[in-house]
Amino acid sequence: MIVRAIELDFWRNYLHLEASFSPTVNVICGDNAQGKTNLLEAVAYLSTASSHRARYDRELIQFGVDHAFLKAEVFSRQRDFTLEARLHRGQRRQLWSNGVKLRTAGELSGILTTVLFCPEDLNLIRAGAAERRRFLDECICQLRPRYAAALAEYRRLYEQKTRILRDWPDHPSLLDALDDFNLRMAQTGAILIHYRAHFIRKLAEYAPAVHRDFSGGREELSLRYETVKTVAHPEDPPKVLLPALLEHQETHRQAELDARQCLSGPHKDDLAVELDGVSAKQFASQGQTRTAALSLKLGAREIFFHDTGEWPVLLLDDVLSELDQRRQDFVLSRISGGQVFITCCEEEKAERLGDGRAFRIREGALV
Ligand code: ATP
Ligand code: MG
Secondary structure, three states: OEEEEEEEEEEOOEEEEEEEOOOOEEEEEOOOOOOHHHHHHHHHHHHHOOOOOOOOHHHHEOOOOOEEEEEEEEEEOOEEEEEEEEEEOOOOOEEEEOOEEOOOHHHHOOOOOEEEEOHHHHHHHHOOHHHHHHHHHHHHHHHOHHHHHHHHHHHHHHHHHHHHHHHOOOOHHHHHHHHHHHHHHHHHHHHHHHHHHHHHHHHHHHHHHHHHHHOOOOOOEEEEEEOOOOOOOOOOOHHHHHHHHHHHHHHOHHHHHHHOOOOOOHHHOEEEEEEOOEEHHHHOOHHHHHHHHHHHHHHHHHHHHHHHOOOOEEEEOOOHHHOOHHHHHHHHHHOOOOOEEEEEOOHHHHHOOOOOEEEEEEOOEEO
């Protein structure tokens, strides 16, 4: 997959930008706060219609302006695609692929897949389970539209069930609907667990291999899927998982009513990450944390490649600055193959990156 060119209007601090890119390495350099991350964010937005650092689309629109526009020329699956997104304050964003309006973000799936690594990804190791679920969801949604649909449905059911559990003491009749919600959440939840288990099995092959190379064979990364306790084999088909989920709900029924919260289901899943047999979250050093997080992302990139036959576009934000020479060289050799966008502050580093193109960004413009 290759982003040949991009056009931005009123995206973050860009008034207007038109740029065409190398199919190999693109180095985006510039001082702090000039728009390097904003450019990577624009590429990522066209793959999932969401941003890793904006909660609401309106944050992406330039201050004082009421709309933003993005367009990319993408080569994928041996075809050319024109992807467009239009954001409006107070309105839902609109997406087009080759001029055809898309109904959901899921329809973008498979056109432009991206893997982004940024400094905040240290949270993938350090923070709570929600960060790791988000990583899993982002990856699997890009690969499997059915998963994206199930996830959206599960979130909707979860919100409604949460409302029932919150309000039932004042409105006991709400409980009439609880069994129905439990059944639908278990059915949808079973789909999520099944897909997550398969993704994690593959990630548990690829990411440790990356980490082993990265650490010169000195450290062993291991991954384990933690889901609803009654599920013995999460990779089983959803139909087989369903009874275990219903059983878990049943034994937590009273606790849910007492706590007035959803306690049973894959919205509590985690991906346990260990280094040499101990929890990375609790014990990893700064460098180990960074390496482990990068290994997860590069592992996901390899899954995408094996799944689709094409390298996803790799977006590396501020990665090199934090690594020593040996690890920098390792990253640069590991990422050969697909298209890469890499941001950095110092220009001399850009020169070591070989045959790609370098771009200099100042105040939201190419110079
Ligand atoms: P660093 O090297 O520090 O990571 P950067 O080049 O990656 O810097 P960006 O994160 O891309 O910097 O941000 C550039 C600037 O964009 C910031 O000064 C920020 O205030 C500005 N900015 C962010 N959102 C908007 C917006 N909606 N409208 C206008 N400007 C914005
Ligand atoms: Mg930045």
